Amino acid sequence: TVTRAEFAELTRRLVQMENWTTREERTEFSDVRMSDWYYNAVYCMYDLGVINGDGNGMFRPEAPVSTIEAAKMLIAILGYGEEAEQAGGYPKGYQTTALTSGMVRGVEFKDEIDRTDALVMINQCLDLYLNVPSYGVESILGPTGRRETLRDRLMGAHTSEKVYEVKGVVQATASTWIIPGDYEDLADDEIVIDGLLYRTQVPEAAEYI
Numbered sequence: 001t002v003t004r005a006e007f008a009e010l011t012r013r014l015v016q017m018e019n020w021t022t023r024e025e026r027t028e029f030s031d032v033r034m035s036d037w038y039y040n041a042v043y044c045m046y047d048l049g050v051i052n053g054d055g056n057g058m059f060r061p062e063a064p065v066s067t068i069e070a071a072k073m074l075i076a077i078l079g080y081g082e083e084a085e086q087a088g089g090y091p092k093g094y095q096t097t098a099l100t101s102g103m104v105r106g107v108e109f110k111d112e113i114d115r116t117d118a119l120v121m122i123n124q125c126l127d128l129y130l131n132v133p134s135y136g137v138e139s140i141l142g143p144t145g146r147r148e149t150l151r152d153r154l155m156g157a158h159t160s161e162k163v164y165e166v167k168g169v170v171q172a173t174a175s176t177w178i179i180p181g182d183y184e185d186l187a188d189d190e191i192v193i194d195g196l197l198y199r200t201q202v203p204e205a206a207e208y209i
Contacts, residue, residue: 001065001114002113003064004059004062005041005042005059006038007070007118008042008044008050008061009038011045011050011073011074011077012040012041012044014122014125017048020040022039026039028053028057029042029046029059030057050073050076050077064111064112064113065112065118066111067104067107067113067117070117071094071103071104071121074098074103074121075098075103078101078128083131100195103125104124107121125150126149126150126151130148130153147199168193170192170193171183171193172191172192173186173190173191173192173205174186174190175206177192188203189205190205191206
C-alpha cells in the first residue's frame with residue numbers, strides 16, 4: 001500500500017518542488033516532525049493547499065492513502081479544485097471530477113491504494129490538461145496561456161504549433177449544443193468536450209468535429 005506521506009512526496013515531485021524545504025519547526029500537524037523524511041513534502045503540499053490534514057491537527061502520514069484522498073491531491077495540482085468544490089466538495093465532488101476527468105479509469109475507489117493504483121492514476125493525470133485562468137482556477141503549476149497537459153509541462157514541450165487530440169463527447173459549439181441554454185454564448189473558436197471548454201484557435205471549431 002501507499003501511505004499518505006508517500007503520496008504527498010509523489011505530488012511534490014509532480015509540481016517539480018522536490019527541492020523545496022522549510023527550516024522552521026512547523027506545528028500545523030502534531031504527527032509530522034522535522035526529523036521525519038516526509039516533513040518537507042507534507043508542508044510543501046500543505047502550503048500549496050493540496051492537503052489539509054484530518055481536521056484534528058494531524059496528517060496521519062503513515063496511514064494508507066485512499067483513492068479519493070489521492071484523487072483530491074491530483075485534482076488540486078491540475079487546477080480543478082474549484083470545479084470539484086462546485087460539484088459538491090469533498091468527497092462527492094472530488095469523486096465526480098476524478099471520474100469525469102479519466103484520472104481514475106480502471107482504479108476502484110477504496111480505503112487503501114497500492115503502488116499500481118498510484119502509478120496508474122499519476123500516469124493518466126499526465127495526459128490531462130492543466131486548468132488555466134480562462135477556464136477557472138489556475139493550476140498550482142501556474143498559467144500556461146495555452147491548452148497544455150501535465151506531461152507537456154514536465155517535459156518542457158511548450159509550443160503553440162503542437163496539435164492535441166481530445167477524445168470525448170462533443171456537447172456544444174457556437175452553432176449547436178446538446179442541452180439548450182447551457183452553452184449558447186460560446187465563441188466561434190470554442191468547443192465543449194465532456195464538460196470541459198477548449199479554445200481551438202481556429203475560426204470555426206465546428207468544422208473540426
